[in-house]
Amino acid sequence: MKYARILATALAVGLPTIAAEAQSMSPMRGEVNSFTDVFAVRVFPANPYDQKIKVEIHVYDQDFQPVNARIAPGTFQLAAQASRPVLVVVPFDGAAERKVRICTESIPFPNQQTQIRAQICGKFFGHRKF
Amino acid sequence: MKLFRTAFGAALLVACLDHAAMATTQNVIFNGTVTATCTLVVATNGTMTVSPDLQSLSSHNSGGSAGTVTLTTTGGVSLSVDPVTTTTAPAADSTATTWTPTYSTSGAHTIAETGAATALTIPGADLVSVHLAGTKGGSNRFASGNYQATVTLRCE
Numbered sequence: 001m002k003y004a005r006i007l008a009t010a011l012a013v014g015l016p017t018i019a020a021e022a023q024s025m026s027p028m029r030g031e032v033n034s035f036t037d038v039f040a041v042r043v044f045p046a047n048p049y050d051q052k053i054k055v056e057i058h059v060y061d062q063d064f065q066p067v068n069a070r071i072a073p074g075t076f077q078l079a080a081q082a083s084r085p086v087l088v089v090v091p092f093d094g095a096a097e098r099k100v101r102i103c104t105e106s107i108p109f110p111n112q113q114t115q116i117r118a119q120i121c122g123k124f125f126g127h128r129k130f
Numbered sequence: 131m132k133l134f135r136t137a138f139g140a141a142l143l144v145a146c147l148d149h150a151a152m153a154t155t156q157n158v159i160f161n162g163t164v165t166a167t168c169t170l171v172v173a174t175n176g177t178m179t180v181s182p183d184l185q186s187l188s189s190h191n192s193g194g195s196a197g198t199v200t201l202t203t204t205g206g207v208s209l210s211v212d213p214v215t216t217t218t219a220p221a222a223d224s225t226a227t228t229w230t231p232t233y234s235t236s237g238a239h240t241i242a243e244t245g246a247a248t249a250l251t252i253p254g255a256d257l258v259s260v261h262l263a264g265t266k267g268g269s270n271r272f273a274s275g276n277y278q279a280t281v282t283l284r285c286e
């Protein structure tokens with residue numbers, strides 16, 4: 001319960017009000033202040049297609065190495081023109097600040113010779129406040 | 131007395147008119163914020179064909195076609211392609227292939243074909259053409275069978 005309160009405070013402090021419109025992912029930039037050893041970001045992936053798609057959320061560091069973040073949900077189906085919130089909790093791993101990319105990836109259409117994977121990445125900067 | 135009534139009536143009328151005029155000049159303020167945004171919609175996947183010397187499997191070759199993606203952005207983002215990591219090849223192909231993904235755009239941003247990241251500073255919509263070329267060196271040749279590769283197009 002205490003953790004949830006701290007997490008909620010970190011979200012409230014770090015992020016402005018976010019509108020969930022029909023975009024691939026919003027926001028694409030953000031700076032979060034946290035009083036714990038993690039920081040949280042809420043992003044809104046959207047499906048701009050006229051058909052249902054499968055979406056995956058991944059978190060990478062500045063060198064595009066995977067970050068062990070908690071993503072809820074990490075993989076899901078998104079209806080045509082729909083959007084939904086995804087909560088990403090990123091550990092500082094002992095650092096005072098951390099830059100990460102949160103990426104929304106669409107799953108390519110199958111059975112094509114050259115498939116294209118569309119990836120929308122937002123850049124987020126977490127500051128740990130002591 | 132008649133003069134007094136006329137003056138009083140005129141004063142009352144002026145007061146009412148003045149009050150009505152004040153009620154029509156209120157301002158309603160609207161605020162809005164547009165954050166940096168990018169939307170990618172894959173329109174078509176690409177097709178690669180093999181060259182006569184069997185050392186190139188590319189969307190640039192005759193009969194091949196680029197994949198197309200529509201991009202819409204507010205600006206303040208960058209576009210790039212990742213090195214190809216996911217490929218499938220027929221079992222008969224045991225030699226190394228070098229895969230080179232590239233892209234070009236037309237529309238709000240005109241970008242000549244490149245494999246490097248490009249900043250998109252202004253808002254607008256573009257058609258992105260994504261190409262992929264696989265090459266073999268030396269005496270190596272592409273084998274018969276089905277090839278497939280995935281190109282990641284990133285907007286960040």
